[in-house]
Amino acid sequence: MSSFSLCVYCGARPGTQPAYMATATELGTAIAAAGMRLVYGAGDVGLMGAVARAAQAGGGATFGVIPTHLMQIEVGKADLSTFVVTETMHERKKVMFMNADAVVVLPGGAGSLDEFFEALTWRQLGLHEKPIYLLNVDGYWDPLRALIDHIVAQGFADATLLDFMESVPDVDTLMARLG
Template identity: 45%
Template structure:
């Protein structure tokens, strides 16, 4: 593993623990020698991740759609910034440049990004680990729902296990190190994509 993508909010949320977790995650990735890949903004938790990783001497790659470049106030001090045409291109490039994915607290965009990556894993488009950093129980309700959906037969247990959860970035990285994708992934041949 050489790089990890962080999905997170462009705001700070109401609990100071979220900002602290963003800092801890960026620092843990840099300490592990990993490149940080994220959405390219300098605001909210996104900015905290980039600023912390850069201050610790890490490499940070941002990917931002042109339409959001000014709205999300792109970070001008990144190691690399890719400006793309659409959100679809953003997610595809972030996935291409990343070997794992972490969702910090965030809103609909954060969830959408991680859920799409998770779906790609279920379909066999990649075999990379992903998980929720469950800061102060932020994702407890969602994790219960995912277990409920599994219990109701809408998700196979091995597909549910693709999305891991931990309360610290170090614990999540340990889970990533031992991650093995499910053998039942719906592998799609190149000719079908």
């Protein structure tokens, strides 16, 4: 699947469960093995760093985007295939999204949710047709899925919103969907 770029949104922290880091590493390895390019937030910490290091170790191409104000906090990983420094978070998100063919969201915090909801909203508005996947490690995204179901049930979104994303339980399932 050469020239296919997968944007990975994920935490700049490792989280509390070992499965989160293990899955991030597994995903980075799978991206490289499939000949895909990793597009991500260019940090070398938390799940972000684990995905990138695994992709690099597998010989994969890496495209990282980081705003100047996060260079120290997220430990900007300048040894990537492509390393882009932006001035703002808005620019970061735009550059990441525009350089990807699909999006996957690993466990993460407010930043990952922001990225996910922006991509989902853009899809809802018809601005793109890129697939969006929630990599639901150990049920991490179950509460988010319940919230989105609630939003639809309460009439604040059309049921088609549910068609714009897919929850997958593991890396193998994700890669099969992308393949």
